[in-house]
Amino acid sequence: MKKYFECKNAVSNKFWEINLKGNLVSITFGRIGTKPQQIKKKFNNKEESKSFVETKIKEKIDKGYREKTSKGYIVKKVEKDKKKLVKIKKNELDDNKKFIDINKNVLILLKNKIEPKKLSIQTQKNFDLNKVLSTYLLIQFENSQYAVENNIWGANAFRIAIHFYSNFLRNYDDKSFKKKLFDLLTASKNKTPQSGKERKIDCYQSGDEFEAPIPGREVNYNDKHNLEFQHQFTYCNKTQIDFFKGPINDAKQIIKLGFDKLFSYSFIYGYLDGAINTLFKIGFLDHSFFDPLHIPSKKPKLIQSRPEEKKYDKILIKNIKIEFFKKFYKFSKLKSEKIIDDIEASIFQSKLSHYLLITKENYFIDQYKKDIFKDRDGSRDFLKKISDEDENEFKNIKDLRIKKILDFTRKKQKIKWNYYYENDGSCILNYEQFRFYTLHNPCSKTLDANELNLNEKDIFIRYATYMGVQEIQFYFHHQIFGGH
Numbered sequence: 001m002k003k004y005f006e007c008k009n010a011v012s013n014k015f016w017e018i019n020l021k022g023n024l025v026s027i028t029f030g031r032i033g034t035k036p037q038q039i040k041k042k043f044n045n046k047e048e049s050k051s052f053v054e055t056k057i058k059e060k061i062d063k064g065y066r067e068k069t070s071k072g073y074i075v076k077k078v079e080k081d082k083k084k085l086v087k088i089k090k091n092e093l094d095d096n097k098k099f100i101d102i103n104k105n106v107l108i109l110l111k112n113k114i115e116p117k118k119l120s121i122q123t124q125k126n127f128d129l130n131k132v133l134s135t136y137l138l139i140q141f142e143n144s145q146y147a148v149e150n151n152i153w154g155a156n157a158f159r160i161a162i163h164f165y166s167n168f169l170r171n172y173d174d175k176s177f178k179k180k181l182f183d184l185l186t187a188s189k190n191k192t193p194q195s196g197k198e199r200k201i202d203c204y205q206s207g208d209e210f211e212a213p214i215p216g217r218e219v220n221y222n223d224k225h226n227l228e229f230q231h232q233f234t235y236c237n238k239t240q241i242d243f244f245k246g247p248i249n250d251a252k253q254i255i256k257l258g259f260d261k262l263f264s265y266s267f268i269y270g271y272l273d274g275a276i277n278t279l280f281k282i283g284f285l286d287h288s289f290f291d292p293l294h295i296p297s298k299k300p301k302l303i304q305s306r307p308e309e310k311k312y313d314k315i316l317i318k319n320i321k322i323e324f325f326k327k328f329y330k331f332s333k334l335k336s337e338k339i340i341d342d343i344e345a346s347i348f349q350s351k352l353s354h355y356l357l358i359t360k361e362n363y364f365i366d367q368y369k370k371d372i373f374k375d376r377d378g379s380r381d382f383l384k385k386i387s388d389e390d391e392n393e394f395k396n397i398k399d400l401r402i403k404k405i406l407d408f409t410r411k412k413q414k415i416k417w418n419y420y421y422e423n424d425g426s427c428i429l430n431y432e433q434f435r436f437y438t439l440h441n442p443c444s445k446t447l448d449a450n451e452l453n454l455n456e457k458d459i460f461i462r463y464a465t466y467m468g469v470q471e472i473q474f475y476f477h478h479q480i481f482g483g484h
Contacts, residue, residue: 216482
């Protein structure tokens with residue numbers, strides 16, 4: 001039995017063939033048009049070999065491979081060139097872990113221009129902020145259902161989270177959220193969300209006195225400035241740029257690029273988008289999880305049943321943003337709308353949008369790979385990988401601008417990875433780190449900015465939008481789960 005499969009999409013052009021003869025399995029695979037690889041595995045009997053083949057075929061189909069009746073020249077080439085095949089480990093029966101050089105394919109596809117409206121339709125389907133916000137919220141709830149041996153702390157932690165989640169929904173209802181959000185945005189101009197005093201608990205608690213609950217701390221906007229860790233919200237520096245509270249050198253670079261106002265506008269856009277989507281678009285926790293007397297055995301889930309959800313369509317959300325720009329900066333409606341249109345054109349219709357679509361990347365990002373992404377690092381994962389000096393991934397970088405930020409991250413930026421003990425859990429990339437993040441792909445070497453010819457302004461808008469989304473997400477989540 002011999003079966004041949006291909007996987008063709010924006011970043012892949014691969015084939016995979018499996019051949020079963022008795023109890024011997026041969027697998028040939030690689031990128032179409034290049035020298036393939038081949039491995040063989042012998043089993044004890046026909047049943048084992050057949051079961052193995054069926055399993056591997058199912059895995060490939062799940063990954064997007066489709067069977068072809070005509071296998072093409074590449075496999076025939078293998079049969080004629082067996083002696084020159086690359087040797088690999090016998091137990092390495094899949095090319096899943098092999099790096100894929102997508103650079104040339106990306107550059108070719110970027111040259112194929114897409115009509116702006118068509119590009120916008122495609123990107124709006126793929127750039128999903130709600131996925132980032134909802135996944136992280138559910139993971140936080142799931143993490144609160146912990147147990148420490150026979151202690152009841154996990155049960156109490158879950159009840160506390162449910163209690164504050166209910167309060168959160170009541171506090172930011174449809175009628176009051178605009179004023180409260182405007183007050184938060186005003187505070188965010190030169191302050192950051194930071195942990196304060198321990199929260200008071202008036203919800204049901206179980207266990208003896210020695211089984212103390214962990215209430216967490218209140219989170220409020222504060223201008224206290226901790227010089228030690230620049231990647232946290234406790235580092236709250238006063239700069240000349242509205243909403244930018246990072247190091248002075250970073251602020252100077254933004255001003256030098258001429259992006260100081262652009263940062264503020266894009267930050268507000270991301271902040272409002274994150275808030276409105278959290279409050280009215282991602283749904284809320286299934287009520288079956290609200291029972292204070294037990295921890296549910298199933299995983300938490302969100303349901304789209306808030307009565308306001310349908311009302312908050314694209315038009316209403318845009319009008320709210322216009323309203324905020326008019327009020328905050330005293331802009332006209334026309335100027336406010338122009339700012340928002342320009343930001344949205346950058347997000348959904350730019351060459352950067354096209355590049356992210358080709359590389360199957362969400363425009364909106366989160367801190368952890370395991371939370372949101374499959375093949376893409378989260379921002380915190382990426383920063384840690386740099387600080388750990390992962391030479392395997394970054395050894396071939398020649399770009400002097402990227403080399404400079406690599407060196408700074410490893411030698412000069414003090415990063416504390418422990419989550420507790422005065423660490424607020426935030427992880428903030430500066431612009432150069434974010435630019436590096438955008439150009440880098442774990443399945444390939446870092447892409448050359450000059451070759452891609454991406455507009456720096458578009459990368460910067462993505463960065464500032466990310467900063468706004470992350471800050472409001474951090475504030476809301478600490479209201480529910482408590483600061484540290």
